[in-house]
Amino acid sequence: MSKIELKHIDKYYGSNHVLKDVTLTIEDGDFMTLLGPSGCGKTTTLRVIAGLEKPQNGVMLIDGKEMINAETAFYEMPGKRGLNLVFQSYALWPHMTVFNNIAFGLKIKHIQKQDIQSMVMDALEKMRIAEFRDRYPNELSGGQQQRVAIARAIASRPSLLLLDEPLSNLDARLRIDMRAELKRLHNEMGTTIIYVTHDQVEALTMSTRIALFSAGTLVQTAPPLELYTNPATLMAAEFIGNPRINFVAGKASCVNGRLTVQSDIGEYSFTEDIDLQEIPGGDFEAVLALRPEQIDIDVEPHDGYIESSVFASQPAGSETLLSIQCGKEQLLAKQIGIRDYSINQKIYIGFDPRKINVYSKESGKLLKHVRITHQ
Amino acid sequence: MAMPQGHRRFSWIRLRNRVWGVISNPFNMIVLISLVMLFCLVIIPLISILRTTFTLARADVRRAGGTAGDFTLYYWQYLLASNMSTSVLWRPLTQSLTIAFFTCIIAVPFGSLLAWLMIRSDLPGKKALNYLILIPYMIPSWCKAIAWLSVFRNSRGGAPGFLEGLGLTVPDWLAYGPTAIISVMVLHYYAFAYIMVSSTLRSVNSELEEMGEIQGASKLQIIRSITLPLVLPAVLSATIMTLSKALGGYGVSANLGARINYYTLAMRQHDFVDGNSKNLGYAMSILMVIMASGTLYANSLMTGKRKSYATIGGKGSRSISLSLGRAKTPLMIILMVFLVVALVVPLFILLMESFQITTGGGYAPSNLTLYNWIGELKDAPEGIQHVGIFKDSNFYSSFLNTIKLTIVASIMTAFFGQMFGYISSRGRGKWYGMLTEQLVFIPYLIPAVAFSAIYLAMFSVSHGPIPSLYGTFTLLVIVSMVKHFPFASRTGTANMMQISVELEEAAEVAGASFWRRIMSIVMPLSKNGFMSGFMLIFISIAKELDLLALLMTPKYRTLSFLAFSYSTSAQAQMSDACSICMIVFVMLTYWFSNKVLGADLTKTWG
Numbered sequence: 001m002s003k004i005e006l007k008h009i010d011k012y013y014g015s016n017h018v019l020k021d022v023t024l025t026i027e028d029g030d031f032m033t034l035l036g037p038s039g040c041g042k043t044t045t046l047r048v049i050a051g052l053e054k055p056q057n058g059v060m061l062i063d064g065k066e067m068i069n070a071e072t073a074f075y076e077m078p079g080k081r082g083l084n085l086v087f088q089s090y091a092l093w094p095h096m097t098v099f100n101n102i103a104f105g106l107k108i109k110h111i112q113k114q115d116i117q118s119m120v121m122d123a124l125e126k127m128r129i130a131e132f133r134d135r136y137p138n139e140l141s142g143g144q145q146q147r148v149a150i151a152r153a154i155a156s157r158p159s160l161l162l163l164d165e166p167l168s169n170l171d172a173r174l175r176i177d178m179r180a181e182l183k184r185l186h187n188e189m190g191t192t193i194i195y196v197t198h199d200q201v202e203a204l205t206m207s208t209r210i211a212l213f214s215a216g217t218l219v220q221t222a223p224p225l226e227l228y229t230n231p232a233t234l235m236a237a238e239f240i241g242n243p244r245i246n247f248v249a250g251k252a253s254c255v256n257g258r259l260t261v262q263s264d265i266g267e268y269s270f271t272e273d274i275d276l277q278e279i280p281g282g283d284f285e286a287v288l289a290l291r292p293e294q295i296d297i298d299v300e301p302h303d304g305y306i307e308s309s310v311f312a313s314q315p316a317g318s319e320t321l322l323s324i325q326c327g328k329e330q331l332l333a334k335q336i337g338i339r340d341y342s343i344n345q346k347i348y349i350g351f352d353p354r355k356i357n358v359y360s361k362e363s364g365k366l367l368k369h370v371r372i373t374h375q
Numbered sequence: 376m377a378m379p380q381g382h383r384r385f386s387w388i389r390l391r392n393r394v395w396g397v398i399s400n401p402f403n404m405i406v407l408i409s410l411v412m413l414f415c416l417v418i419i420p421l422i423s424i425l426r427t428t429f430t431l432a433r434a435d436v437r438r439a440g441g442t443a444g445d446f447t448l449y450y451w452q453y454l455l456a457s458n459m460s461t462s463v464l465w466r467p468l469t470q471s472l473t474i475a476f477f478t479c480i481i482a483v484p485f486g487s488l489l490a491w492l493m494i495r496s497d498l499p500g501k502k503a504l505n506y507l508i509l510i511p512y513m514i515p516s517w518c519k520a521i522a523w524l525s526v527f528r529n530s531r532g533g534a535p536g537f538l539e540g541l542g543l544t545v546p547d548w549l550a551y552g553p554t555a556i557i558s559v560m561v562l563h564y565y566a567f568a569y570i571m572v573s574s575t576l577r578s579v580n581s582e583l584e585e586m587g588e589i590q591g592a593s594k595l596q597i598i599r600s601i602t603l604p605l606v607l608p609a610v611l612s613a614t615i616m617t618l619s620k621a622l623g624g625y626g627v628s629a630n631l632g633a634r635i636n637y638y639t640l641a642m643r644q645h646d647f648v649d650g651n652s653k654n655l656g657y658a659m660s661i662l663m664v665i666m667a668s669g670t671l672y673a674n675s676l677m678t679g680k681r682k683s684y685a686t687i688g689g690k691g692s693r694s695i696s697l698s699l700g701r702a703k704t705p706l707m708i709i710l711m712v713f714l715v716v717a718l719v720v721p722l723f724i725l726l727m728e729s730f731q732i733t734t735g736g737g738y739a740p741s742n743l744t745l746y747n748w749i750g751e752l753k754d755a756p757e758g759i760q761h762v763g764i765f766k767d768s769n770f771y772s773s774f775l776n777t778i779k780l781t782i783v784a785s786i787m788t789a790f791f792g793q794m795f796g797y798i799s800s801r802g803r804g805k806w807y808g809m810l811t812e813q814l815v816f817i818p819y820l821i822p823a824v825a826f827s828a829i830y831l832a833m834f835s836v837s838h839g840p841i842p843s844l845y846g847t848f849t850l851l852v853i854v855s856m857v858k859h860f861p862f863a864s865r866t867g868t869a870n871m872m873q874i875s876v877e878l879e880e881a882a883e884v885a886g887a888s889f890w891r892r893i894m895s896i897v898m899p900l901s902k903n904g905f906m907s908g909f910m911l912i913f914i915s916i917a918k919e920l921d922l923l924a925l926l927m928t929p930k931y932r933t934l935s936f937l938a939f940s941y942s943t944s945a946q947a948q949m950s951d952a953c954s955i956c957m958i959v960f961v962m963l964t965y966w967f968s969n970k971v972l973g974a975d976l977t978k979t980w981g
Contacts, residue, residue: 052880073392079886091877095899104895105885156885 002063002082002159002192003028004049009058009068011044018044019055020216026194026209028063031186033195033203036213037239042196045213046162049194050085051078062160079108083160084153088168090145092137092152098124099133102152109156123155126185143174150182154189163195167202179206200240204228212236229372230357234364237289237357243321245289246331252286252358252367254279259368261286261358264327265306268353274368278360285361294355295333297322298348305348313341324349401889406798406807409791413814416857421664421817424829428658434651450658463643464659471640474553474628475621478560483614485561486568487606492706493569494576495584495602496699499707507714512566513961514722515918515935517626518954519559521942522721524630525728525951527555531634534734534947537724541737547635555631556639560621562717567620568613575609576602615674616819619667623822626920626935630942641824641921648828648925657832660825667820722958729951732756747948764952769937774956777934780848781917784855788863788916789909791856793901796867801876812864819861823921830854831925846928854926855916863912870904871897906972910965917961934960 004026011019019041026032034042047053048068049060054075060068062083067076084105092101102123106116124130127147137145146166153161163182167175183206186193197203203210204224212219212227220232231237237245250263259270259279265288298305311323311330320339324331326349333349341347358368397403431439431447439449454464489508492498511519527550528536538545548554579602587597628639640663647656699706728734729747736742746754750763764770795815802808818826830853834844844850874897882892920935927936938953 050884052883072386072388073396075396077886078880078884083884085881085884087877087881089875089877091875091881093878093881093896093900104882104887108886108891152881152885 003061004160004192004194005059005061006045006049007059007061009045009048009055009060010070011041011048011053011055018216019048022058022216022218024211024218024221026192029190029192029208031183031193031195031206031208033197033207033210034213035197035200035203035210036219038198039215040213041216042198042211042213043164046085046164046194046196049160050083050162051076051081081160082158083162084156084158085162086149086153086164086166088165090137090149090169092145092148094137097134097136098129098140098148098151101137101148102155105152105156119155119157123151126154126188127151127181143170143178146170146174146178150185154185154191157189157191159191161191161193163193165197166195167197168199175202182206200242204240212239214239225372230366230369231289232366234287234289234359234361237359241291243292243332243334245291246295246329248288248290248329248331249361250286250288251283253283254281259358261288263288264329265331265349268356270353270358270368273354273371274358275366278363278365278367280360280362286367287359287361289357289359290331290351290355292321292332292334294351295324295331296350297324297333297335297339298350299345301348302350305350308347308349310341310343310345310347312343313339315339402801405794406802406811409795409798409811410807410814413811413860416853417814417817417860420829420833421821423833424657425661427832428654428661430654432654435654450654453655454658454662463655464640464662467638467640467643470553470637471622474556474560474639475618477553477557478564478621479614479617481557482561482565482617483568483610486565486613487572487610489565489710490569490573490576491598491602492699492710494573497703498699498710499703500711504707504710504714507718508569509566510718510962511563512570513914513918513965514563514718514958515626515920515954515961516559516563516624517630517920517935517939517942518725518918518958519563519721520555520627520630521938521947521950521954522725523555523559524550524942525724525734525947526721528734528947534945535736536734537728540734551631551635552637556628556637559627559631560624563627564617564620567616568610571609571613571616572606575606579605611674615670618670619819619822622666623663623824624921625824625924626939630939633943641822644828645824645925648824648831653828653832656828660821660828663822663825664820667822671820725951726955729948729955731948734947747952761946761949764949764956769932770934770953770956773932773934773937773953774960776848776931777917777957777960780851780855780931780933781913784852784859784916785909785913787852788856788859788912789867789905791860792863792865792867792908792912793870793905794867795860795864796869796871797897799864799868800871812868815860815864818858821858823858823919824925826858827854827922827925830857846930848931851923851926851931851933854922855919858922859912859915862915863908866904866908866911870901870908873904874900906968910968913964913968914961917964918957 006022006024009019009022010017022041022045024045034045036042044053048055051067055068055070057070058068059066059070062081066074067081068074093104096104099120102120103116106119111119120133121130124133127150129144129147129151132140132144132148137148140148146169150166167178170178179202182193195202195206204227207224209221209223210227211221214235219236220227222230222232227236228240231240234247238247248263248265250261252259252261254260254276257271257274257276259274261268268288301307306326308324308326308331311325313323314321315338317338318336320335320337322333322335322339322341324333324347331349355370356368357366357370359365360367428450429446429448431441431443431445431449433443435449436443439447441447453459493501493505493508498504524536526537527545528534529539529545529547529550531547531550536545536550583605584597584601587601592600623641625641625645628637628642629645632639632642640659644656644659644663647653647659727738730743730745731738732742732744732746744750744756746756746759746763748763749765751766752760752762755762761767795811799808799812799815802811821829830850831845834841834850837843844853878896878900879892882896887895918935919933920939923933924936924939927933934953934957938950938957941947941950941953
């Protein structure tokens with residue numbers, strides 16, 4: 001239940017510029033994920049919000065109240081920001097029982113003893129670990145420790161919950177369970193959550209919004225579907241989506257609001273959904289981007305379908321990945337279910353031109369986006 | 376690249392917030408206090424002593440000419456370029472270096488080998504061995520010198536020793552001088568290499584060695600190209616430490632060298648400071664500091680930047696044992712025999728000698744007496760004017776002083792050590808962390824005798840609000856404390872590094888103040904490390920002689936000093952009795968802290 005505004009945050013470690021002019025608004029009740037490869041500044045951003053790092057420039061407001069103002073060297077103490085944090089390592093105090101780990105922060109806030117009791121039990125029950133209340137952290141499994149760490153963070157009912165790669169130390173199955181659990185928790189408590197991860201599946205499945213970072217810069221902030229459908233840059237397009245998006249080189253020009261691109265997968269003209277301001281003048285190099293699931297495959301020729309051949313086929317039960325040679329380009333296509341193709345088999349591929357993103361090769365910026373329609 | 380906080384206009388609010396931010400954080404205050412304290416206790420003494428060596432003292436006015444307080448090069452000239460240089464400086468220096476060199480090349484490889492055998496091999500009887508190997512560290516080096524004398528003393532040193540008593544003639548070169556000094560020092564200082572190398576080996580993930588095995592390397596190849604390079608920094612540190620200790624050691628050389636006029640640098644320096652040429656002694660202290668710094672510089676050149684490797688992996692802390700094969704039993708027997716000959720026999724002879732009427736006179740009932748322990752003057756044998764130690768009020772006051780000093784000084788030292796350790800571990804890569812680490816290290820470079828000389832010079836007069844501390848208990852505590860800062864902060868740093876910063880941050884986010892975090896998180900988690908560090912310092916201070924010899928006054932004599940003065944006045948049995956009390960005290964304390972409080976010496980080095 002908090003709105004967080006970061007304005008022009010800069011953070012240096014010595015001469016190493018780790019956060020570059022980051023401006024980000026997180027709305028009340030958002031599940032905001034900070035996503036990016038390791039070393040991109042997402043954890044530093046989280047630590048700045050928590051108050052564990054002091055940025056050299058910038059302002060941060062929580063619900064309109066100033067928490068950071070580098071101009072006046074004002075940094076509110078972490079304990080007074082009304083938030084709590086779950087560390088990647090859990091950071092459970094090894095010398096305290098589960099109960100005391102959770103009660104510690106409540107005791108500091110001078111809460112009545114009976115209230116502490118009920119708040120701790122409430123948090124434990126929410127995380128379904130009430131039976132472990134008297135155990136020590138080293139007597140718990142990784143997944144149980146994780147639950148204790150979350151219980152500790154939510155016990156004081158913070159209006160803002162920060163999570164730093166909380167699931168990265170869990171095995172694959174537990175991770176999926178915990179994702180669901182966190183999503184429910186967000187729903188039940190209505191707390192604003194800021195979640196750091198390098199795992200795009202986590203980001204896409206859990207968040208209401210995603211902030212994509214690269215090398216200390218905020219690249220794009222968008223809801224998951226928007227980010228997946230229309231990555232703002234080539235780098236973002238490459239990072240989001242698994243299997244990764246197909247890039248096809250092309251020659252482009254724009255005349256009277258009509259963007260024309262020539263490539264190995266055909267010539268396309270767009271008049272809608274294009275960003276005229278970003279389009280350079282004259283002829284220029286462009287990149288067409290197409291998601292693997294948008295490619296349709298048939299063994300018979302069709303109108304508008306392009307003749308290609310199978311480079312390799314990877315059936316994986318629920319889906320089949322197909323590497324396709326089309327002219328000089330190699331494309332990846334994804335089909336649901338088990339399909340059987342032989343190597344070098346002749347096939348025909350087709351797709352809806354409206355589902356293609358067009359980028360400028362030089363600036364890397366999105367020139368033509370895909371209109372999002374909810375089916 | 377734009378620098379952080381580039382061109383920003385001056386603002387009062389900003390200044391106020393910044394100042395408040397620094398002041399209101401107790402951590403900053405602790406750093407400030409520590410730095411001021413270290414500056415006063417380490418840097419100022421060093422500067423003041425350097426100044427003293429260029430100032431003419433009243434006692435030397437007639438010899439050097441001029442007036443007291445004048446600037447003079449007399450002392451340095453006398454030491455370095457006068458007809459006395461050879462006998463006061465160069466010969467003792469050569470002799471000190473010889474002793475230090477041989478001590479190092481024997482003690483360090485031996486200690487390292489022991490460490491490897493104990494940690495990495497399947498040597499049988501490890502538990503008993505570990506205890507036996509550490510005993511030498513708990514016995515003061517001067518006690519060993521006395522034990523050596525009780526075995527090898529010949530007629531030159533007053534009453535004969537054990538071997539002479541058996542009718543053998545012990546030549547001087549064996550009883551006294553370099554051979555004796557080196558042997559005793561080796562038996563003492565191998566413990567350094569053992570403690571340091573074994574804690575490093577313990578942290579080396581054995582998967583690294585297993586990987587070598589998988590690649591097909593032989594045991595010898597694994598040791599040579601994997602284990603040895605990984606522990607090399609620890610071996611070098613142990614070498615430097617041994618070198619510095621051997622160069623500065625006074626007790627052993629004084630006991631074993633003086634009788635045949637074999638003088639080392641530390642002995643010369645001690646005599647200067649104790650006698651009328653204090654400033655010469657101080658100048659000599661500076662030379663010893665320079666030598667110690669030189670060895671340290673050599674160490675950093677050799678190890679380069681790779682001071683230590685990050686050897687701790689998350690998994691596989693399990694340690695494998697390399698099989699010694701058929702060498703197993705013989706090795707263990709050799710070790711046992713060595714330990715028996717080197718430790719048990721001398722200790723036994725030391726104990727027995729304290730019951731003898733005539734030393735070296737055999738163990739016939741007619742030569743045994745309890746007089747040295749509980750005798751009263753009326754029963755005194757001919758020529759003896761001392762009562763037995765248990766009837767001697769001096770003994771009790773010395774024992775009490777030792778206990779008082781040891782407990783007070785080691786608690787304070789361990790406390791400051793944890794504090795410095797906290798600062799250096801949390802300030803890794805920051806200026807204050809590095810400065811603390813460097814300042815705290817300086818006392819390590821100063822040989823014990825030189826160190827006490829410096830403090831003697833500093834505190835024998837009053838400075839402003841600080842009264843003259845000469846002859847006070849406070850001075851003994853301060854000297855013991857500062858001299859042990861390097862150890863204490865090293866163990867403190869190792870201890871604090873084990874407490875993840877995130878544990879503190881988690882408490883910070885929960886709203887815990889700095890002091891609350893220290894009390895509820897850092898203190899409980901550092902308890903065991905604190906105990907081990909405390910024990911290391913406790914043992915070291917309890918047996919201290921070199922450091923305190925110069926500062927002794929009748930009122931605050933320690934047991935070590937009492938034993939030493941008995942020994943120099945040819946009262947061997949009394950000296951033995953005191954030494955035994957000392958050893959029993961140290962071992963009992965260690966046993967107690969090990970069993971009850973969980974201290975472990977081999978884990979203090981981190």
